[in-house]
Amino acid sequence: MKARIYVTLKNGVLDPQGKAIQRSLSHLGFEGVEEVRVGKFMEVGLASMPREKAEVLLQEACQRLLANTVIEDFRFEIEG
Amino acid sequence: MKIAVLVFPGSNCDHDAYHTLKHVLSADARFVWHKESDISGFDAVVIPGGFTYGDYLRTGAMAKLSPVMGAVKRFAAAGGPVIGICNGFQILLESGLLPGAMIANESLKFICEYVNLRTETSTTPFTKQIPEKTVLKIPIAHYQGNYFADRETLAALEANGQVVFRYCDPLGNASPESNPNGSVGNIAGICSKGRNVLGMMPHPERCAEEEMGSTDGKRLFTSMIEWVEEKGK
Numbered sequence: 062m063k064a065r066i067y068v069t070l071k072n073g074v075l076d077p078q079g080k081a082i083q084r085s086l087s088h089l090g091f092e093g094v095e096e097v098r099v100g101k102f103m104e105v106g107l108a109s110m111p112r113e114k115a116e117v118l119l120q121e122a123c124q125r126l127l128a129n130t131v132i133e134d135f136r137f138e139i140e141g
Numbered sequence: 142m143k144i145a146v147l148v149f150p151g152s153n154c155d156h157d158a159y160h161t162l163k164h165v166l167s168a169d170a171r172f173v174w175h176k177e178s179d180i181s182g183f184d185a186v187v188i189p190g191g192f193t194y195g196d197y198l199r200t201g202a203m204a205k206l207s208p209v210m211g212a213v214k215r216f217a218a219a220g221g222p223v224i225g226i227c228n229g230f231q232i233l234l235e236s237g238l239l240p241g242a243m244i245a246n247e248s249l250k251f252i253c254e255y256v257n258l259r260t261e262t263s264t265t266p267f268t269k270q271i272p273e274k275t276v277l278k279i280p281i282a283h284y285q286g287n288y289f290a291d292r293e294t295l296a297a298l299e300a301n302g303q304v305v306f307r308y309c310d311p312l313g314n315a316s317p318e319s320n321p322n323g324s325v326g327n328i329a330g331i332c333s334k335g336r337n338v339l340g341m342m343p344h345p346e347r348c349a350e351e352e353m354g355s356t357d358g359k360r361l362f363t364s365m366i367e368w369v370e371e372k373g374k
Contacts, residue, residue, distance in 0.1 A: 077246065132242040
């Protein structure tokens with residue numbers, strides 16, 4: 062089975078990279094792009110296991126390593 | 142007294158720290174590989190700067206899992222002095238030994254330059270010889286040095302006097318212009334509630350000799366050594 066994990070910066074945490082990208086898009090003429098926030102996307106391959114077990118595993122993996130919850134939020138989707 | 146200088150894959154200021162302790166201050170410094178899980182017998186720990194594990198995932202995120210960090214946590218809990226410099230500070234944040242997190246510099250540039258730091262407290266093992274409000278000249282060299290903490294954490298840091306260094310101008314004013322990286326409250330270094338764990342982005346080990354342009358960094362290590370010696374008496 063597979064999981065897709067999204068790690069994003071919390072609201073209120075400055076994202077200098079996102080700001081620079083937003084400015085670059087404006088320079089390129091993309092009008093109306095008001096904000097860009099950059100996050101991380103991870104694809105995780107999992108051995109087949111009950112869905113509930115996978116959820117607990119991913120929850121803990123995100124909290125202990127994959128996200129820094131001081132500055133980041135996370136969510137995940139499980140497939141299969 | 143024995144001082145441990147931790148070495149992780151990707152540490153690159155370990156030799157600078159060792160040099161300052163061993164050759165400038167004649168202290169008994171020893172390198173300790175990150176796989177070591179026992180640091181008993183040491184009196185102080187230096188977590189040096191660098192790019193541990195290539196900064197994979199986040200700065201310090203991999204290094205916090207090294208066996209030696211378990212030993213450092215026990216050492217810190219017992220009151221032992223720990224100083225994390227630059228990437229060492231990032232490792233302390235990721236380990237939860239200090240609160241907050243680092244994000245990219247506001248300018249999105251790697252900044253390598255001398256900065257001025259205002260000493261906010263002398264009540265740590267590392268600043269006991271440095272009077273409050275003393276302005277120190279110490280260099281920074283980082284991309285991810287923009288300190289962030291939420292409002293409650295910041296209020297607690299300020300209330301407990303845990304902010305040890307702030308970026309400032311040569312006169313000691315912590316102005317927006319003297320903030321090199323966007324850190325909240327111009328914060329350059331903080332200590333734990335117990336005051337024995339210090340994390341700072343500037344590199345004191347790089348300025349302990351006249352030829353380096355400043356000797357202010359030496360004062361943190363002589364403070365630390367004096368603190369350990371007094372405690373042993």
